[in-house]
Amino acid sequence: MHDDHDLVKLVGKLDLRAKVRLLSGGSVWRTAAEPSIGLRALTFSDGPAGVRGPGWDERRTSLALPSPTALGATWDEDLVRRLGALLADESRRKGVDVLLAPVLNLHRTPYGGRHFECFAEDPLLTARLGVAYVSGVQSGGVAAAPKHFVANETETDRLTHDVQVDDRTLRELYLAPFEAVVEAGAWAVMSAYNGVNGHPMSENPLLTDVLKDEWGFDGLVVSDWGAVRTTVASAASGQDLSMPGPWGPWGDLLVAAVEAGEVAESAIDDKVFRLLRLAARVGALEGQGDIEGGSAPEDVAGGEEFAPAEGLLPEAASGLALLREAVSASTVLLRNNGILPLHPGRTIALIGAGAATPRVQGGGSSGLYPAAENSLLDALRTRAEVVHAPGVRIDDQPTPVRAPVQVRVLGANDEELFREHRLTGRILETEEVPGAEVLEISTTLHVTETGPWRLAVAGYGRLTLDVDGTRVLDEVQPVDTDDPAVKHLRPPHHAVEVQLTEGTAELVARRELGEDSGMASLLAADPPRPDAEQEFGAAVEAASRSDVAIVVVSTTDAIEGEGRDRSTLALPGEQDALVTAVCLANPNAIVVVNSGGPVLLPWREDTAAVLLTWFPGQEGGNGLADVLFGTGEPGGRLPTTWPARETDVPVANFLPEDQKLGYGEGLDIGYRAWAAHDVEPAYWFGHGLGYTTWDYLDAKAERGVVRVRLRNTGRRRGREVVQVYLSREESAVRRPLRWLGGFARVEAEPGETVETTVEISAQATRHWAGEWVTESGGFTVHIGPDAGTTRIRLAARHVLRPR
Numbered sequence: 001m002h003d004d005h006d007l008v009k010l011v012g013k014l015d016l017r018a019k020v021r022l023l024s025g026g027s028v029w030r031t032a033a034e035p036s037i038g039l040r041a042l043t044f045s046d047g048p049a050g051v052r053g054p055g056w057d058e059r060r061t062s063l064a065l066p067s068p069t070a071l072g073a074t075w076d077e078d079l080v081r082r083l084g085a086l087l088a089d090e091s092r093r094k095g096v097d098v099l100l101a102p103v104l105n106l107h108r109t110p111y112g113g114r115h116f117e118c119f120a121e122d123p124l125l126t127a128r129l130g131v132a133y134v135s136g137v138q139s140g141g142v143a144a145a146p147k148h149f150v151a152n153e154t155e156t157d158r159l160t161h162d163v164q165v166d167d168r169t170l171r172e173l174y175l176a177p178f179e180a181v182v183e184a185g186a187w188a189v190m191s192a193y194n195g196v197n198g199h200p201m202s203e204n205p206l207l208t209d210v211l212k213d214e215w216g217f218d219g220l221v222v223s224d225w226g227a228v229r230t231t232v233a234s235a236a237s238g239q240d241l242s243m244p245g246p247w248g249p250w251g252d253l254l255v256a257a258v259e260a261g262e263v264a265e266s267a268i269d270d271k272v273f274r275l276l277r278l279a280a281r282v283g284a285l286e287g288q289g290d291i292e293g294g295s296a297p298e299d300v301a302g303g304e305e306f307a308p309a310e311g312l313l314p315e316a317a318s319g320l321a322l323l324r325e326a327v328s329a330s331t332v333l334l335r336n337n338g339i340l341p342l343h344p345g346r347t348i349a350l351i352g353a354g355a356a357t358p359r360v361q362g363g364g365s366s367g368l369y370p371a372a373e374n375s376l377l378d379a380l381r382t383r384a385e386v387v388h389a390p391g392v393r394i395d396d397q398p399t400p401v402r403a404p405v406q407v408r409v410l411g412a413n414d415e416e417l418f419r420e421h422r423l424t425g426r427i428l429e430t431e432e433v434p435g436a437e438v439l440e441i442s443t444t445l446h447v448t449e450t451g452p453w454r455l456a457v458a459g460y461g462r463l464t465l466d467v468d469g470t471r472v473l474d475e476v477q478p479v480d481t482d483d484p485a486v487k488h489l490r491p492p493h494h495a496v497e498v499q500l501t502e503g504t505a506e507l508v509a510r511r512e513l514g515e516d517s518g519m520a521s522l523l524a525a526d527p528p529r530p531d532a533e534q535e536f537g538a539a540v541e542a543a544s545r546s547d548v549a550i551v552v553v554s555t556t557d558a559i560e561g562e563g564r565d566r567s568t569l570a571l572p573g574e575q576d577a578l579v580t581a582v583c584l585a586n587p588n589a590i591v592v593v594n595s596g597g598p599v600l601l602p603w604r605e606d607t608a609a610v611l612l613t614w615f616p617g618q619e620g621g622n623g624l625a626d627v628l629f630g631t632g633e634p635g636g637r638l639p640t641t642w643p644a645r646e647t648d649v650p651v652a653n654f655l656p657e658d659q660k661l662g663y664g665e666g667l668d669i670g671y672r673a674w675a676a677h678d679v680e681p682a683y684w685f686g687h688g689l690g691y692t693t694w695d696y697l698d699a700k701a702e703r704g705v706v707r708v709r710l711r712n713t714g715r716r717r718g719r720e721v722v723q724v725y726l727s728r729e730e731s732a733v734r735r736p737l738r739w740l741g742g743f744a745r746v747e748a749e750p751g752e753t754v755e756t757t758v759e760i761s762a763q764a765t766r767h768w769a770g771e772w773v774t775e776s777g778g779f780t781v782h783i784g785p786d787a788g789t790t791r792i793r794l795a796a797r798h799v800l801r802p803r
């Protein structure tokens with residue numbers, strides 16, 4: 001292992017040009033290698049809900065974890081740490097050195113498009129789970145890169161908007177989780193696209209003043225993809241690495257800026273030093289002998305030649321068991337009239353398109369390709385007599401063809417430059433070939449049904465579609481965004497309805513590639529739609545004929561996703577009407593909500609039970625079936641408050657105006673804001689029932705801890721998350737009405753009394769007044785099962801200062 005002294009010597013061996021070359025990516029997912037000092041390229045991959053690996057290719061599969069909101073709902077640091085270690089295994093399998101995760105931004109409002117990628121609305125819960133995640137990943141020798149530093153809570157104009165936030169709010173809410181992971185030893189941090197108080201985060205003084213100087217962060221600051229847009233301002237800031245590359249505003253321009261004295265060479269040296277330190281930590285820096293002038297070992301010559309281990313090892317089978325455990329640990333039981341867990345032997349009407357084709361992941365840059373995923377329909381069929389009826393269709397995106405497709409890259413005069421077979425009509429990356437002018441996707445479509453099929457193509461540039469040799473679509477889609485999540489992942493589509501006859505049809509889609517026209521191309525086909533009224537009626541009919549009706553309701557990719565925020569919290573399509581009709585048809589109606597973040601549940605009081613399954617990852621079906629039949633406990637507790645009505649949402653200003661977004665609500669977000677506005681949400685932060693009941697017996701506060709005794713008063717073993725909120729009625733500063741001070745999980749047998757010790761985090765008793773201050777005197781302690789319910793209240797005088 002290299003010490004700092006060795007690293008300084010290595011930096012000293014490189015001339016300015018060689019050093020600057022290392023500070024922009026070598027490609028989209030890798031840094032540049034420098035064999036002369038034994039440095040191989042570092043490989044990055046997106047998380048946070050799995051490790052896609054470098055590049056987008058459906059043939060390279062990954063384990064799909066539950067979405068971070070689901071991990072937030074576990075309130076379980078041990079589980080999250082184990083999942084982090086699993087991610088490290090996955091990273092190594094795929095040759096990944098740095099996992100771009102976890103996301104530590106907060107659920108400032110339920111409208112945030114990437115809400116599903118963040119843990120919670122509370123900074124303490126986010127910090128504790130973030131630390132667990134980072135330590136799990138790094139325990140496997142893989143760097144975590146917590147992101148997006150900082151205040152990246154809105155997706156609208158995400159590349160350019162500037163967040164206006166006061167110091168105290170920034171410190172106590174948005175910086176707090178980052179401070180915790182830095183203290184826990186994160187090896188990298190990703191700076192955000194947005195600005196804070198007038199400076200884009202890729203050149204913001206917070207990188208140096210707070211992150212590096214004050215907190216002593218000794219790792220690497222990697223930019224968000226394409227976030228570095230200046231030469232001097234960003235290079236003179238604490239931004240260390242500009243990704244991707246080798247293009248971008250550093251390179252030659254930065255060499256010139258250093259030569260002109262606009263950026264100090266010492267700043268460049270520090271960035272390279274940090275890059276080498278990261279490389280040493282993940283094992284990408286070899287050849288100690290080089291310092292004395294030896295040559296780099298062959299296997300670290302690196303660059304694009306570096307061969308990842310991917311493909312050699314299959315996904316770990318033990319990983320699937322852990323993913324299944326995580327599903328029940330994160331499933332939140334919002335209400336239950338006693339119908340759950342289900343008794344065996346009852347007939348089930350399983351309703352909703354999402355019961356057969358669930359949304360197991362949120363997508364955007366976190367998207368990956370699971371080798372297999374199970375639906376609730378698959379999982380229930382093995383346990384009960386099930387009838388499935390979709391009821392309503394909500395898919396708002398065309399379905400990529402799933403038959404094998406042929407992809408060809410064509411040059412001038414349609415000369416074939418490259419050809420390969422792929423498994424889907426959604427092609428995000430293929431071979432980069434010089435002289436490429438057209439990307440062609442073709443397939444033989446199995447026309448299962450005669451009727452009007454909806455065929456679609458997507459991508460930037462000129463798009464054509466031929467069916468059996470006849471042109472049916474010819475459109476030009478101009479590039480209308482810089483956002484990589486749109487340009488490279490989800491470009492606009494053009495659709496056409498074509499009458500097809502049962503049998504086969506030859507489809508050929510072509511996209512003319514222009515400069516800067518993005519990576520993504522799509523060929524999609526959807527069969528004729530059944531009559532909507534008939535489908536709806538059939539589902540309600542099925543519900544009325546079964547003992548139990550389970551309705552799965554979902555959001556769609558258009559509603560929750562990267563690069564855009566939500567315009568409504570209502571479920572799309574006719575799903576609310578479907579649930580209402582099913583509840584009328586069958587009193588035993590259970591609703592399963594398959595969404596990454598809050599949606600409105602206007603019918604909730606009419607149901608027998610409501611469960612939230614989030615985006616549950618590839619083991620979603622099995623994990624949810626465990627919960628429904630009681631082999632698993634619904635262990636989840638809400639990591640964010642769920643509103644009853646949109647008009648009640650206390651923090652709803654999520655849209656920048658003139659590129660400015662004011663966080664004027666200050667410290668009052670989430671449950672703190674609901675309490676301040678004195679509005680009752682549908683379900684408070686922390687809420688979740690489990691399958692047993694608890695009596696909170698008594699509690700005492702001591703130095704730094706609160707001890708709580710509680711008894712399992714139900715009939716089965718269960719798990720409770722004991723939550724301690726603090727308040728302070730007399731204070732030199734304005735404070736939220738209450739805020740989370742600590743939490744602990746307890747498990748107990750029926751009738752058993754247990755004592756749990758809730759540590760009160762130092763983070764919870766201090767406030768920012770230009771420096772951290774902990775007021776002397778007491779806090780009031782509110783102990784309960786959620787942010788809106790106090791079971792025991794204590795006046796804790798002088799007792800909560802950390803030990």
Ligand code: BGC
Nearest residue numbers: 046100147224225365484485
């Ligand atoms: C996202 C990041 C992601 C990066 C690389 C960006 O658009 O904001 O979270 O890590 O792309 O995919």
